[in-house]
Amino acid sequence: MSKNTSKPSSNPAAAQFSRPLRLSVSQDLRGLLAKNIGHGILFSITFVSVLAVMAIFYFVVQESVPFIFKGGFRDSLSRVTEFLTSTAWYPQKEENPEYGALAIIVGSLYVTFCSLIIAVPIGVLAAVFLSDIAPFSVRQYCKPIIEILAAIPSVAYGVFAVMVVAPWMQKTLGFSTGTNAINASLILSVMALPTIISVAEDALSAIGREIREASYGLGATRAETMIKVVIPAAHSGIIAAVILGMMRAIGETMVVWMASGNSSRIPSPWWDLSQSVRTMTATIAGELGEVPKDTDHYYVLFAIGLLLLIFTFGLNMTSEFFMTRFKKKSRGL
Amino acid sequence: MKTIKIVALLAVVLTATHALAAEQLQIDGSTTVGPIGDAFAEAFKDKASITVSKTGSGDGAAALLEGRCDIAMMSRFMKDAEFKAAVEKGIMPVAHAIAMDGVCTVVHPSNPVSALTSEQIRDIYMCKITNWKEVGGADMPIVVISRDTSSGTYETFEGLVMNKEKMGDCVEYVNSNPQMHARVKSTIGAIGYVGLGFLDRNVKALKVNDVIPTRSTIAKGIYPVSRPLFLFTNGYPKLGSMIFQFCTFHLTEEGQEIIEDKGFVAVTAY
Numbered sequence: 076m077s078k079n080t081s082k083p084s085s086n087p088a089a090a091q092f093s094r095p096l097r098l099s100v101s102q103d104l105r106g107l108l109a110k111n112i113g114h115g116i117l118f119s120i121t122f123v124s125v126l127a128v129m130a131i132f133y134f135v136v137q138e139s140v141p142f143i144f145k146g147g148f149r150d151s152l153s154r155v156t157e158f159l160t161s162t163a164w165y166p167q168k169e170e171n172p173e174y175g176a177l178a179i180i181v182g183s184l185y186v187t188f189c190s191l192i193i194a195v196p197i198g199v200l201a202a203v204f205l206s207d208i209a210p211f212s213v214r215q216y217c218k219p220i221i222e223i224l225a226a227i228p229s230v231a232y233g234v235f236a237v238m239v240v241a242p243w244m245q246k247t248l249g250f251s252t253g254t255n256a257i258n259a260s261l262i263l264s265v266m267a268l269p270t271i272i273s274v275a276e277d278a279l280s281a282i283g284r285e286i287r288e289a290s291y292g293l294g295a296t297r298a299e300t301m302i303k304v305v306i307p308a309a310h311s312g313i314i315a316a317v318i319l320g321m322m323r324a325i326g327e328t329m330v331v332w333m334a335s336g337n338s339s340r341i342p343s344p345w346w347d348l349s350q351s352v353r354t355m356t357a358t359i360a361g362e363l364g365e366v367p368k369d370t371d372h373y374y375v376l377f378a379i380g381l382l383l384l385i386f387t388f389g390l391n392m393t394s395e396f397f398m399t400r401f402k403k404k405s406r407g408l
Numbered sequence: 409m410k411t412i413k414i415v416a417l418l419a420v421v422l423t424a425t426h427a428l429a430a431e432q433l434q435i436d437g438s439t440t441v442g443p444i445g446d447a448f449a450e451a452f453k454d455k456a457s458i459t460v461s462k463t464g465s466g467d468g469a470a471a472l473l474e475g476r477c478d479i480a481m482m483s484r485f486m487k488d489a490e491f492k493a494a495v496e497k498g499i500m501p502v503a504h505a506i507a508m509d510g511v512c513t514v515v516h517p518s519n520p521v522s523a524l525t526s527e528q529i530r531d532i533y534m535c536k537i538t539n540w541k542e543v544g545g546a547d548m549p550i551v552v553i554s555r556d557t558s559s560g561t562y563e564t565f566e567g568l569v570m571n572k573e574k575m576g577d578c579v580e581y582v583n584s585n586p587q588m589h590a591r592v593k594s595t596i597g598a599i600g601y602v603g604l605g606f607l608d609r610n611v612k613a614l615k616v617n618d619v620i621p622t623r624s625t626i627a628k629g630i631y632p633v634s635r636p637l638f639l640f641t642n643g644y645p646k647l648g649s650m651i652f653q654f655c656t657f658h659l660t661e662e663g664q665e666i667i668e669d670k671g672f673v674a675v676t677a678y
Contacts, residue, residue, distance in 0.1 A: 165574055167557050178577070237587065242594040251597055252551045254580060332583065337556070340577035351580045361556045361583060367467060 132384065139381045142174075142374035158378065164339045166362070166372040174375045178339045180382070182256070182352035186331060187324045189260035189348060190267055194324075195317055197264075198271030199306075202316070205272070206279040207287075207301055218276075225269035229329040236262045236334035248349075252336060256348040259335035263327055267320035274319055278312020278401060279305060311401030318394035322387050328356040337361070355379050431456040431650050437468020437481030440509060440560025441637045445481050447666045448657050456650045466490075472640055473497055478651055480640040483509065483560050484567070500643045505636040506658035507672040510604040510626035511564045513633070514589075514611040516596050521545040523615035526569050526632055532599060533569070535576025540597060553591055553600040556581045565601050568633045569616075585671070601633075605671020626673045637672065 098106070144151050154174070161175025201221075205214050240261065241253025286308055290300040306313065336351025339358075343350070359376050366372045433456050435445050442462035449458035461477075468480035469490045486494070486501055494501050513529060515521060521544055524532075531537045533552055541547045554575060555562040566572070582588050585606045592600045593610040604626060607613050613621050617632050625631040645651035657663040664674040 162577070168574065169572075237590060241591075245595055251549045252580065252595060254591070333587070337581035338577060338579055353581075361581065367464060 135377055135380050135384055139374055139377035142371060142378045145371075158375070162339070162341060164358075166375060172371065174371070176355075176358075176375075176379060176382075178341050179353050179355050179358050179379065181341050182335070182339075183325060183354040183356070183383075185256050185342070185348070185352055186259045186263060186335060186354055187321060189256060190263035190324045191317065191321055193260060194264035194267045194271055194320055198268050198316070198320065199275055199313055201268075201272050202275035202279055202313075203301055203306065205276050207297075207305065218273075221269050221272050224265065225273075229266065229327060232262050232266060233330045233333035236330060241334070244349075250349040252349070252351055254334050254336035255350055256335060256342065256352045259331045259352075259354075260348070262330050262334055263324045266327060266330065267323045270323050271316045271320040274316035275309075275313045278309040278316065281312070282308050308404075309401070311397045311404065315394045315397040315401065318390050318397070322390045322394075325390075326356060326383070326387055328360045332357040332360055355383050359383075433458040433479070433650055433654065434461070434471075434477040435459065435479045435481060435654075436461045436463060436471040436477040437479075438462070438465040438483040438560060438637070440483040440563070441481035441506075441639070442560075443670045444507060444637070444667060444672065447670065448654060448663065451657070451662060451666065452650070452654065455653075458654075469494075469640070472501065472642065473499060475499075478641070479654065482638045482640055483563060483635065485638065486640065501640045502642075502644050504639045504641070504655045504658075505675055506639055506655075506663075507637045507667045508626050508629070508634055508675060509560070509564055509637055509672055510621055510631055510634040511561055511568075511601050512604055512607055512613045512621040513599065513601050513616055514592050514607070514613050515599050516592060517610065517612045518596060519545060519612060521614070522612070523618060525617055529569050529599075529616065530571065530573060533575050533579060534573055535578040538578070548597040551595050551598040552576075552579045553588060553595075553598055554579045554581055555585075555588060555601070556583050559583075561585065561601065561603055564633065564635055568635065603671040604673060605668070623673050627675060634673075636675070 094102075143155060145154065158174055158176050159180070160177055161173065162178040163173040163175040164179060165173045205217060209217065236258055237254065240258050244250050244253040244255075244258060282305060286304060287300055290304040295304065331354045335354060335357065337353045337357055338351040339353045340350075342348065342352065359380055362372070363376050366376065433449075435449070435458060437445075439462045442460065445460040445462075449460050452458055460481075462481075463471075465482040465484055468477070468482050469486055471477040472480040473490070473494050480501075485503065491501060513524065519540070521540065524543060528537065528543055532543075532550055533554065535552070537543060537550065539547065539549055554565070566575075580591075582591055582600075585602050588600045588602050589606050589608075589611060592598045592602075602611070604621060604623070607621075615621075619625055619631045621631050621633075626634040629636075639655050641651055641655060645655055658667060658675065664676070667674050
């Protein structure tokens with residue numbers, strides 16, 4: 076039964092349609108074209124972001140290849156081994172520049188791990204408090220305030236570290252230098268906290284009431300429920316939160332440039348964190364501005380950038396893996 | 409339609425003002441002289457459109473040789489090879505010394521040490537001397553602070569004090585004069601170096617080889633850690649041309665005020 080719009084008053088339902096229900100061929104084709112062009116435009120806009128990421132990778136790899144693959148295979152291998160195992164970083168020497176980045180890589184790892192040691196317990200416990208124990212009004216105020224910590228520019232943290240934390244460390248704790256690994260770790264842990272707390276808290280909230288109620292139903296106390304049931308159930312999400320915090324800490328530049336002292340050496344008793352260290356990000360930031368283009372120094376800085384990119388990319392993939400595992404598990408339950 | 413007209417009008421006005429600043433000047437070179445170059449260009453902005461590019465002294469010399477720039481800023485004299493290559497290409501480099509750069513070694517005001525020789529400073533920066541008592545001070549470890557390697561102040565210090573030796577690995581790096589000043593001010597065992605313009609009551613300048621760093625000792629070149637800053641042109645610039653005015657600006661009162669403002673010492677030793 077075909078409806079005829081020339082008589083809209085005859086059928087009240089048909090009056091809502093602004094076009095005839097049976098399209099002519101040209102109208103149909105126009106509609107198809109409009110839909111496809113619309114989809115194409117939106118796709119290309121989205122693809123620009125993907126393109127940006129691919130372009131960054133391509134650019135960094137392209138600029139670091141001349142350092143890695145210079146000379147024959149044996150030469151390249153020895154350069155890469157020197158890069159990864161020697162602590163002598165003297166790229167500006169005129170006769171025999173040395174590109175040993177081990178001290179710099181170790182510095183980055185020291186600062187990241189120490190900041191995680193401080194931030195992970197505080198962050199996970201805060202997330203547990205916010206999701207399980209805090210009354211709703213406390214949670215409502217605390218969450219935005221914690222998000223503000225993430226919005227403070229890193230230069231502000233760096234200035235705070237140099238002007239306030241460093242002299243305090245020198246006066247009260249008696250360190251000979253206030254810009255050291257522990258200073259940078261403290262500030263980095265404060266910067267990684269909001270990420271860890273947000274993601275862990277989301278993971279804990281997503282567990283759902285059934286798990287908790289089942290545990291209470293079996294007679295567990297609140298503490299037992301939290302420690303033995305909720306946290307293990309959310310462990311993939313918590314691991315993802317920790318890895319995201321680690322990514323924030325390892326990629327941070329301004330704070331470590333100002334607060335870590337930048338001396339390119341591995342602390343001499345390895346546990347002495349009150350000595351100054353240098354990170355990969357600070358090396359790139361400090362030296363790339365001045366280095367003449369297309370010299371070995373320029374390429375080796377990009378090689379450090381490539382290393383950093385590989386680290387963060389690997390961490391990102393791991394965190395994605397854990398997040399999908401968590402989502403599958405929480406849906407399955 | 410109205411917005412299109414407004415945009416078109418703006419475009420015409422902007423291009424017109426750009427075309428009015430007829431003369432173009434390209435200045436390349438040292439990052440140490442860069443701030444002076446920027447400030448001079450700012451003072452000349454009504455008469456010429458000047459582009460200052462800070463890529464390093466070596467790059468400035470190369471640009472002058474290739475004809476890519478009109479004036480090269482250099483914090484050192486041209487090396488023999490650069491000079492020879494320039495003459496072979498038919499470019500006669502003429503140096504104009506526009507300012508003196510003095511680097512003062514500073515310590516915390518409570519430090520009893522007030523004079524060091526440049527050999528002692530070199531050993532401190534090579535991490536051979538690690539405690540203040542070895543140079544006559546208290547029994548405190550020395551916190552050695554340096555500017556990062558991309559800085560002109562570092563170049564001066566390295567060239568004149570380190571004598572091309574590598575700095576040791578106990579040296580901490582900061583990235584600006586104010587930050588160096590802040591670190592030495594707050595760290596009792598620190599030693600560092602800043603440009604002359606950053607000396608004040610919060611840090612104590614050391615005598616190097618018994619010469620105290622002041623404007624007159626630096627301008628006369630008596631203080632060991634001082635060097636002239638140059639502008640190089642191709643031949644002596646034609647009198648009255650924009651290049652000539654730029655290269656003699658340091659002799660005017662306004663130019664000298666700019667130079668002192670940037671922390672350097674004017675070449676007139678008054």
